[in-house]
Amino acid sequence: MMNSAFYDEMTQATGEPRPHYREYCKWLKETAAERLARKQAEADLTFRRLGITFAVYGEEAGTERLIPFDLLPRIIPAQEWKALAEGLRQRVRALNLFIHDIYHNQDILKAGLIPPEQILKNAQYRPEMQGVDVPEGIYTHIAGVDVVRAGAGEFFVLEDNLRVPSGVSYMLEDRKMMMRLFPELFARHKIAPVEHYPDMLLDNLRSCAPKGVSDPTVVVMTPGSYNSAYFEHAFLAQQMGVELVEGRDLFVRDDAVYMRTTQGPQRVDVIYRRIDDDFLDPLAFRQDSMLGVPGLLSVYRAGRVTLANAIGAGVADDKSIYPYVPEMIRFYLGEEPLLNNVPTWMCRKPDDLAYVLDHLPELVVKETHGAGGYGMLVGPAASKDEIARFRELLIAHPTQYIAQPTLALSTCPIFVESGIAPRHIDLRPFVLSGKEIKMVPGGLTRVALREGSLVVNSSQGGGTKDTWVLEE
Numbered sequence: 001m002m003n004s005a006f007y008d009e010m011t012q013a014t015g016e017p018r019p020h021y022r023e024y025c026k027w028l029k030e031t032a033a034e035r036l037a038r039k040q041a042e043a044d045l046t047f048r049r050l051g052i053t054f055a056v057y058g059e060e061a062g063t064e065r066l067i068p069f070d071l072l073p074r075i076i077p078a079q080e081w082k083a084l085a086e087g088l089r090q091r092v093r094a095l096n097l098f099i100h101d102i103y104h105n106q107d108i109l110k111a112g113l114i115p116p117e118q119i120l121k122n123a124q125y126r127p128e129m130q131g132v133d134v135p136e137g138i139y140t141h142i143a144g145v146d147v148v149r150a151g152a153g154e155f156f157v158l159e160d161n162l163r164v165p166s167g168v169s170y171m172l173e174d175r176k177m178m179m180r181l182f183p184e185l186f187a188r189h190k191i192a193p194v195e196h197y198p199d200m201l202l203d204n205l206r207s208c209a210p211k212g213v214s215d216p217t218v219v220v221m222t223p224g225s226y227n228s229a230y231f232e233h234a235f236l237a238q239q240m241g242v243e244l245v246e247g248r249d250l251f252v253r254d255d256a257v258y259m260r261t262t263q264g265p266q267r268v269d270v271i272y273r274r275i276d277d278d279f280l281d282p283l284a285f286r287q288d289s290m291l292g293v294p295g296l297l298s299v300y301r302a303g304r305v306t307l308a309n310a311i312g313a314g315v316a317d318d319k320s321i322y323p324y325v326p327e328m329i330r331f332y333l334g335e336e337p338l339l340n341n342v343p344t345w346m347c348r349k350p351d352d353l354a355y356v357l358d359h360l361p362e363l364v365v366k367e368t369h370g371a372g373g374y375g376m377l378v379g380p381a382a383s384k385d386e387i388a389r390f391r392e393l394l395i396a397h398p399t400q401y402i403a404q405p406t407l408a409l410s411t412c413p414i415f416v417e418s419g420i421a422p423r424h425i426d427l428r429p430f431v432l433s434g435k436e437i438k439m440v441p442g443g444l445t446r447v448a449l450r451e452g453s454l455v456v457n458s459s460q461g462g463g464t465k466d467t468w469v470l471e472e
Helices: 019-030 033-050 078-102 116-120 168-181 183-188 197-207 230-240 296-301 313-317 322-333 350-358 384-396
Strands: 053-055 064-066 069-076 142-150 154-161 218-221 243-245 250-253 256-259 266-268 270-273 306-308 363-367 376-378 401-405 411-416 419-428 430-433 444-447 463-469
Touching: 019 069, 019 183, 033 064, 033 069, 033 168, 033 411, 069 078, 069 168, 069 411, 069 419, 078 142, 078 154, 078 313, 078 322, 078 430, 154 313, 154 322, 168 183, 168 197, 168 230, 168 444, 168 463, 197 218, 197 230, 197 270, 197 430, 218 230, 230 243, 250 296, 256 296, 350 384, 350 401, 376 384, 411 444, 411 463
Parallel strands: 069 463, 218 243, 218 270, 270 306
Antiparallel strands: 053 064, 142 154, 142 419, 142 430, 250 256, 256 266, 363 376, 363 401, 411 419, 419 444, 444 463
């Protein structure tokens, strides 16, 4: 799994295209590099015109960066997707049961499978949710599960994003762009559609409305236009045909949530919130939050409004909880995990910490609460100074870190100035949980644009490409 040879998504070791790429490779050989370059420029211009940008924190105020888009699709055969989707459904089902359990009977803690302090002292654990029943028992209505292929081609789950996973708008826009640029490719391949995702999302949200509500009003709640993913918030609201609101547009009255409209107050039943727990309700969480709705938690606890995703779901996507997910699957479902985790050392364990400190130059070290590729060390790519700094951090705060082997992530060709070159990729499928667990085929393929880089996050200079799941 960890060998230095990378699995090439397009080409076999013999140099021949993989069977599901044959038709595409034939087309690629027939297509002049000048045409590809023209199409790439056209895509960049269109994305900039549409405002499909990503605000980057830590840079000058107002800095917005175009998320680079690559023309060469990542193709997944039907049977491979079927197996991957089955594994994702199993994983998300277990995670939902786990979140329900830790806010109710805590059976998994009583069974001794997870140390109680790992949960109860976790910054993402919300005691306010204890004993609260949510519609359909769903806590993670939208999960973005990051999957990588390593070694000989096996899929591994890298992390579970269960709070406010982003990136689905880029999946949809990448597909639209490819259909516009290369319609002939869609005539030559049977590619599973993804454009119905907003309809599927809306159906999913409506299916989790509070009891007794037959025609629920759904809104998307954004922190505002300065948020890095604001484009996506506005895009999804527009695509679903629902209102995009900020906290100041909502208020609580008579144990219900209302939206201010030009026709007067309108009752809101389901809030797809893109705001972290801390900022949702200044009466319950951060008092200085200007983004939330005073009193929202009390309405939520009374079962009079649905929040997607649920408050307190973040405890299950903390990197310190990730190593226990295979055990959750066995415990709640009585099944063996269909998708493997990446082997993980928990630095809070003395033996694991000792191993990590001895092997820092060859490991990836991550903050348990970190996200977006920040707060991590990629040992093989790090300088001696960076390794020395992380050594000090690990010794001072071992509970805040996990470590994993440096995966030989699969590569997929991208279009660069000098031609076509391999780059490392991952995949984020979006799993929707309601009365059923559904997903559109594929997801967002993120690509590390820098040669040799293993970091695919947009905030770290990564790009995206269209993901094709073949229908046969």
